[in-house]
Amino acid sequence: MKTQGAALKAQAEQAQLAEKVRELEEQLAAIARWETVVQHYKLRALVPDVFVYEYVAPTWDSEPSHFACANCFQLCALHPAQTASTHALPQWILPRTVSE
Numbered sequence: 001m002k003t004q005g006a007a008l009k010a011q012a013e014q015a016q017l018a019e020k021v022r023e024l025e026e027q028l029a030a031i032a033r034w035e036t037v038v039q040h041y042k043l044r045a046l047v048p049d050v051f052v053y054e055y056v057a058p059t060w061d062s063e064p065s066h067f068a069c070a071n072c073f074q075l076c077a078l079h080p081a082q083t084a085s086t087h088a089l090p091q092w093i094l095p096r097t098v099s100e
C-alpha cells in the first residue's frame with residue numbers, strides 16, 4: 001500500500017514536470033518569435049522626448065512602414081502608435097503616410 005502511494009505520487013510529479021516543460025517550451029518559442037519581430041524595428045525619436053519604434057521593412061516584405069508604441073514594445077507587445085488610442089502619440093503628430 002505504501003509502495004502504491006509512492007508510485008502514484010511519483011506519477012503525479014512526473015505529470016507536473018511534463019506540464020512545466022511544455023510551458024517553458026512555449027515561452028521559449030514566444031521569445032524566439034519576438035526576437036525575430038524586434039529585428040525589424042529601431043527606436044526613433046519623432047521629436048525630442050517622443051519615442052517610437054519604427055518598422056524598417058526588409059526588402060522582401062511589403063508591410064507598410066509604421067511606428068509601434070514604445071511603451072508596449074518594452075513589454076514585448078506590438079501595438080501601432082497612433083493618435084486617439086491608448087498607445088497614443090500627441091495629437092499634433094500625424095500618422096506616417098509616406099515612406100522615405
Ligand SMILES: [Zn+2]
Binds near residue numbers: 069070072079087088
Ligand atoms: Zn502602447
